[in-house]
Amino acid sequence: MTFRQLAARNPTTFFIARRLLFSIPTILAVLTVIFFAMRTLPGDPAYAILGDIATAEAIEALRERLGLNLPVSQQYLDFLLGIFQGDFGTSLVFGRPVLGEILRVLPFTLELTFASIIIGSAVGIPLGVLSALYRNRLLDYITRVVSLIGFSIPVFFTAILLILAFAVHFRWFPVISSGNSAGFSGRINELVLPALTGALSLMAMMTRATRSSMLEVLGEDYVRTARAKGAPRTIIVIRHALRNALIPVVTIIGLYFALIIGNSVLIETVFTRPGLGSLIIGSLDNRDYPMVQGLLVIYALIIVVVNLATDLSYSVIDPRVKRS
Amino acid sequence: MADPDTAPAPLLRVEGLTTEFRLGGEWHSAIRNLSFSVDRNETLAIVGESGCGKSITVMSLMRLLPEHGCRLTADQVNLNGQDLMGLSEDEMRSLRGNRMAMIFQEPMTALNPVLTIGLQIAEPLMFHRGMTLAEARPAVIELLDQVGIPSAAKRVDDYPHEFSGGMRQRVVIAMALACDPDLLLADEPTTALDVTIQAQVLALLADLKAAKGMGMILITHSLGVVAAVADRVAVMYAGDMVETAGVEELFANPVHPYTEALIRSIPRPDRDIEAVVPITGTVPSIDRMPVGCRFAARCSYAEARCTESAPPLTPVGEGSSHVAACWVRAGGQTA
Amino acid sequence: MTRPVADEQLIPTSGSPVFRALVGAFNHNKLSWVGLGLFMALAILAIGAPVFAPFDPIDQSIMSRMKPPSAEHLFGTDQYGRDLFSRALYGARISLLVGVVSVLLGLVIGGSLGVIAGYFGRVTDTIIMRVMDVMLSFPTLIMGIIIVALLGPSLPNVIIAITATLVPKFARIARAPTIAIKERAYIEACHAMGYSDLRIMLLHIVPNILAEILVMASLWTANAIMIEAGFSFLGLGVRPPTPTWGGMIREGFEHIFQAPWMSLFPGICILLAVMSLNLLGDGLRDAVDPRLKRSKEG
DSSP, X not given: OOHHHHHHHOHHHHHHHHHHHHHHHHHHHXXXXXXXXXXXXXXXXXXXXXXXXXXXXXXXXXXXXXXTTSOHHHHHHHHHHHHHTTOOOBOXXXXXXXXXXXXXXXXXXXXXXXXXXXXXHHHHHHHHHHHHHTTTSHHHHHHHHHHHHHHHSOHHHHHHHHIIIIIIISOOSOSOOOSOOOHHHHHHHHHHHHHHHHHHHHHHHHHHHHHHHHHHHHTSHHHHHHHHTTOOHHHIIIIIIIHHHHHHXXXXXXXXXXXXXXXXXXXXXXXXXXXXXXXXXXXHHTTOHHHHHHHHHHHHHHHHHHHHHHHHHHHHHOTTSOOO | OOOGGGTTSOSEEEEEEEEEEEETTEXXXXXXXXXXXXXXXXXXXXXXXXXXXXXXXXXXXXXXXXXXXXXXXXXXXXXTTXXXXXXXXXXHHHHBXXXXXXXXXXXXXXXXXXXXXXXXXHHHXXXXXXXXXXXXXXXXXXXXXXXXXXXXXXXXXXXXXXXXXXXXXXXXXXXXXXXXXXXXXXXXXXXXXXXXXXXXXXXXXXXXXXXXXXXXXXXXXXXXXXXXXXXXXXXEETTEEEEEEEHHHHHHSOOSHHHHHHHHTSOOTTSOGGGOOOOOSOOXXXXXXXXXXXXXXXXXXXXXXXXXXXXXXXEOSSOTTOEEOOTTTTTGGGO | OOSOHHHHHHOTTOSOHHHHXXXXXXXXXXXXHHHHHHHHHHHHHHHTHHHHOSSOTTOOOGGGTTOOOOXXXXXXXXXXXXXXXXXXXXXXHHHHXXXXXXXXXXXXXXXXHHHHHHHHOHHHHHHHHHHHHHHTTSOHHHHHHHHHHHHOSSHHHHHHHHHXXXXXXXXXXXXXXXXXXXXXXXXXXXXXXXXXXXXXXXIIIHHHHHHHHHHHHHHHHHHHHHHHHHHHHTTOSSOTTXXXXXXXXXXXXXXTTTOTXXXXXXXXXXXXXXXXXXXXXXXXXXXXHHHHHHHHHO
């Protein structure tokens, strides 16, 4: 079977496969940069890890454990082969495989990220639509001020304000989001404040993007065509305008995925919540280089997957985007 | 449907239609005191340069102009015995795409890129006949077939970008015809198309008009299009209707200097290119309209009285259906 | 001006598009005035901190620990009895310094890389942009945290880390318009007249893309201030006792139940600084964007 036939039979799978193939050079470049960056750090990592008081034997033993006494080319190959076999090395702190530790906390960060995106979109998109429909009226001004603030407030400050209001004053939700709560409702209860924190900046961005996109789309010829057909207002707004207006908004969600994954460092710190962010902060504190290296690989992979998903969602939402 | 007792009344009668826009705090008329009528199974062509108010006229009839900064007045706009001027937005909405439908100039942008053409054609049936998308489907395929789209049943689920410009205009026409409207308003329906496609689309429109007995208002700047499909012609200049006549009468005996200039500006294969006389100057802008005849500044026949007051529409010769507004050529002295 | 007259005739869009765009922005959007005013006020307070501050920002006073806001201590005091208003004024210095310096460095380094990549194209372009792509493969904050954590927390290292996150962004936005302008007739005319590549880039390309870059620079200064605050909040920023807004929030958060004002006021300071720059940047973008679009079409 030729490539072309394969592409015709299942365009979506082919599209994903092709995009993954194209991201391989970027992933390789990222891995290379990570490897050499970790090895050009000032000083000997073994020395940096153990500190001044370590004995020469201890340092030598650690160097051997980390494979630092091998030639650099050998270390590099081992590193690459390891990554592709799912072996990210062994954590110096936990003494367990890096990948296992990462996969253990990954769900917490993903849960936080998806919850933030769902809340941010669910509030931001309708607000943006209303703001565009009532342009230059009171609702529009209020929405614009709120989104400017939401856009300008640091996440950790949002977190503190939410804690003061909902955990300290009203006592509705826990201050700490340890991730140890039993059951689904306990887990949701712990997720609410961190997710709201992450959602605020996305909501602000989505409101702004949806508003300006809607204003542009409402002036399009096809909206006039819909009016000329006698379409009711709600159909014009939702079916004819919003679907088109959402196309650029999807990009924002993709960009924000990366931002929230990054911001989760701050959110997880404030709420003492497990996750990639807490893990990287802890690993940096403890000089757990294999763990930091593994986390960097995971972050880069997440970004690659998110970019792919963004491109895919274009082809779902916009029939003009060909998948081949 | 029309009451048979009032059969002699035209399908559409417009009296004194004026549309104004607010610019810098002042109201300026884009079209002024227009009166015309369209019969069933008749095509009225409205011609004029761009900016003369042709599109504003049909947009005013459909009430598709913006709500703010725009004002519409008329003695009557009567469609099928119903005065549209008193209707609310909801009542107008139930007429749009139903009793009166519109075809736009740009088939490339008039269709929604993210919706299938099947849905877009079905929409008028869904809005006005209460059908579901599934119920409308056979009718949609029938419509696509009528407007000459090959293998209609297969193409109904395609998206606009999968059609050529001419095919898209056929889709737009199918959409407008979905509810069998009494009146079809076509705003430069062929301008954006290739010349060969233009002729096909015009022929299609003429056939459909005859088959369904619709009245049609066709807006165009091309006298070639007028000659091909119109029964009667109204010439507009700077928001005024300056001459109205049957299509043969107008070409044979143009009275208003602007009509004459328009006809002379068409290149013709049987004459030298030197015989083509372009019209010099431009249409005055909406906020700088002269007091008298609006064409006076560009008119070679202009006299002093032309700049003093505007000439009324006056019958020309024995044919009472031919009227023109010109002090010099149409003997406006009687008014 | 020692440039030959011929240059002026060759460049229809040169003049000073940046200046005109800026003036246009301010006539167009009153909110950018508010943004500029607010930012200038913060800058004056930061520069004049030694004059305006009623107390020494690191002087501890056991007698007045964790006092709520009062006439004497506008923002209250912290767990060491330090005056939070004075600390906030000094904290503004770090925030604004880091924001402005790292954006300037990022603009110069990233902008140059972008212009060079766009101007020379081919292998140069591929190499530079590949490296930039790799840098953009990590979340901004993560990359900054790792750099600053590995280099060690200090003011220069914070600036280096934030600059490193900004370089690929500036490179990207400088490259695209460079490629567009490179194709124009007057650049070919410059080649024909034997101008050097450096001269063409500096005198003919940079002035034409600067407006677009400055808009982003003001928005990214806001971002840089947020990132610096994040570093300090995580304890990776400028070392205590030097006051930083993020560090003050960190300390305040530890006493959130007894002294909420300790984190509220510095938080509001960050919000105001970031908001002023966002207002400024939004206004500039509204004014510059249509201009740029028009000149691209024309």
